Amino acid sequence: MTDVLNVRDLNVSFALHESEVHAVRELGFDLRQGETLAVVGESGSGKSQSFLAIMGLLAKNGRATGSARMGDVELVGMAPGKLDAYRGKDIAMIFQDPMTSLNPSLKVKTQLAEVLVKHQGYSLDKAIKESIAMLDRVGIPAPERRANAYPHELSGGMRQRVMIAMALLCRPKILIADEPTTALDVTVQAQMLDLFKELTNDFGTALVMITHNLGVVAGLADRMMVMYGGRAVETGTVDELFYDPRHPYTLGLLSSTPNPESRARRLNPISGLPPSLEHLPEGCSFNPRCAFRFDRCLVERPPLEPVGEGQRRKACFYEGPLVAEERSA
Amino acid sequence: MLTYVLRRLASIIPVAFIAVTACFFILRLAPGGPFDQERALPPAILRNLRAAYDLDQPLVIQYFIYIGRLLRGDLGPSMVVQDFTVSQLLALGLPFSLMLGLFAFVIATVAGIAAGTIAAVNQNKWPDYVLVLVVMIGLIIPNFLMGSILQLVFGVYLRWLPAGGWQNGSMAHLVMPVIVLAWPHAARISRLMRGSMIEVLGSNYVRTAKAKGLGERLVLSRHAIKPALIPVVSYLGPGLSYLLTGSLIVEQIFSLPGIGRYFINAALSRDYGLVLGTVILYMAIILVLNLLVDLAYAWLDPKVRYR
Structure with a gap:
């Protein structure tokens, strides 16, 4: 399978008044055609910022360096005017809050059709027809009536469906979904995940699902990347990471997720708080919260290195067995 | 509706x-x-x-x-200007005053919206700082002082423009009065527009529009300007009434033949009928304008429903 996105040494930093905060450091990964990659981590782990950087959507004080190649196209550092030829066409993004991510003063059909007019050169009539067909495709009942509605006239789930339709209009190679179900009711969340699965399958679109919900990952993703303190700490297939986590942070995330099959009475949260990006600890960023740390972790940062023969990688010095019950901290 | x-x-x-x-x-x-x-x-x-x-x-x-x-629609006689009814005097001055006020209004609104947008897009860069300076000048200096300064500089020293009067009705006579009248109004509008535009440009839906690859121009013209105009529109009604009443003073400074000439004299000479008539006329204009502003909301913000 070919790669649709190759990210290498991606760094994102934000200039504050006197200092600089590094939100993402030395991030590297590949995204294959048609696969679903879950990016998992706590708030502030840099998962959203890395993809906003790739989309050229960082806040004004943000700066990205490194490389994100989509085929032959280098996205990092590209001028916004040039980037607009690819954004919305080959690489699309859906955001967390459907309530505020649609323009309140424009009709749904305007916001959809403009994508096709811009990227496919359709006439407005044809673009609107196509948009209505796409609304139908994402499961919006009475799509013609809804197309003439304003966003405030639609429910949250309906609006997120509109966002999905909007992102998929040009059948992009890559769809980045930044916590797309967080703001929705639980019942709607499941429907929405099925929709993601179905549509990205049909269109051959590679999906990046940014989430902190491991339930979402289990049901949807092929591979996952766990981020902590702005770095990837473990990557691999979902099965590998779920059944045999090799990084203590991945283990911590898994054991803090409710699991009806587990006999444990209580959830086992990760102790401590996510690190401040301005004052990352020496050595491994996770060491203050890690039950498996030893001397080396305090002074040296573990690199992201292959585990075994496959594509798995982890950034941890500890090589012994990781068993949740052994955790003493 | x-x-x-x-x-x-x-x-x-x-x-x-x-x-x-x-x-x-x-x-x-x-x-x-x-x-x-x-x-x-x-x-x-x-x-x-x-x-x-x-x-x-x-x-x-x-x-x-x-x-x-x-x-019965009768504003009565003027008590000071003999042989004229109030309606006749107002009819003489109103066309000119309306022209001056509306002229200044249109120029101030367009200039204010444009300047506010430019400042917001270039937030904390030099166009933004220049705007702040121009706005401050417009807000700090009252119109009677600004009028006199302009008269002195451009009318007396430089002799570029007529310092006042309306002899042959040429546009040159209107330049300075319109600037004096429009400046503070444009300043307020540009400040409102700058603030709301900065807010809109940071909104999630503008980020969505950027993610769609629409390009800066389309993002601004289709996605940002309309919602950013809402606070500006709510100021337009009071703003226009401010301009129309302000025009009375500016007319006096530049000796222009509008209602201002009668109104100020009428107030000084206690011409009760004429003062009341002018106030009623302007009140009617302002009430109608406010109604129009409320109707304009519907176009800008579809969430507004009229019941």
Whole structure:
């Protein structure tokens, strides 16, 4: 399978008044055609910022360096005017809050059709027809009536469906979904995940699902990347990471997720708080919260290195067995 | 929508009634009267004059006489400008005053919106700082002072523009009055526009529009300007009334033939009928403008529904 996105040494930093905060450091990964990659981590782990950087959507004080190649196209550092030829066409993004991510003063059909007019050169009539067909495709009942509605006239789930339709209009190679179900009711969340699965399958679109919900990952993703303190700490297939986590942070995330099959009475949260990006600890960023740390972790940062023969990688010095019950901290 | 307009029109009636009543009595609180002159008139003539204009009646009776005439559309005679009714005087000056006010209004609104947008897009860069400076000048210097400064510099020293008057009705006579009138108005609008535009540009839906690859121009013109205009529109109504009333003073400074000429003289000479007539005229204009502004909301913000 070919790669649709190759990210290498991606760094994102934000200039504050006197200092600089590094939100993402030395991030590297590949995204294959048609696969679903879950990016998992706590708030502030840099998962959203890395993809906003790739989309050229960082806040004004943000700066990205490194490389994100989509085929032959280098996205990092590209001028916004040039980037607009690819954004919305080959690489699309859906955001967390459907309530505020649609323009309140424009009709749904305007916001959809403009994508096709811009990227496919359709006439407005044809673009609107196509948009209505796409609304139908994402499961919006009475799509013609809804197309003439304003966003405030639609429910949250309906609006997120509109966002999905909007992102998929040009059948992009890559769809980045930044916590797309967080703001929705639980019942709607499941429907929405099925929709993601179905549509990205049909269109051959590679999906990046940014989430902190491991339930979402289990049901949807092929591979996952766990981020902590702005770095990837473990990557691999979902099965590998779920059944045999090799990084203590991945283990911590898994054991803090409710699991009806587990006999444990209580959830086992990760102790401590996510690190401040301005004052990352020496050595491994996770060491203050890690039950498996030893001397080396305090002074040296573990690199992201292959585990075994496959594509798995982890950034941890500890090589012994990781068993949740052994955790003493 | 239609019922909304009718209901708004109906609500104008009590507002207008209260305004007229307040004006009528406040005007009478001011010392002096229309026939007080440096050389006192003989008592017999004064008595006849006061009787001719019903000024010898008790104040409350005068009030009802005035309201009765007003309801028939009669603003009464001018007490100082002889042989003219108030309606005739207003009709003489109104076209010019409206032209001046609307001219300044259009220029100020367009310039204010454009400047605010440019400043917001270039937030904290030099165009933004230049705008802040220009805005400050417009807001700090009152129009009578600004008018005099411009007259002195461009009219007297540089002789680029006529310092005042309206002899042959050329546009050159309007340049300075319009600038003086429009400046503070444009300054307020640009500040409102800058603030709301910065907010909109940071909104999630503008980020969505950027993610769609629409390009900066389309993001700005289709996605950002409309929602950013909402606070500006709510200022346009009061802003226009400010311009129209401000034009009275500017007309006086530049000796222009609008209502201002009559209004200021009328206020000084206690020409009760003319002052009241002018106030009523402007009140009507302002009430209608506010209605139009409320209707403009519907276009900008579809969440506004009229019931």
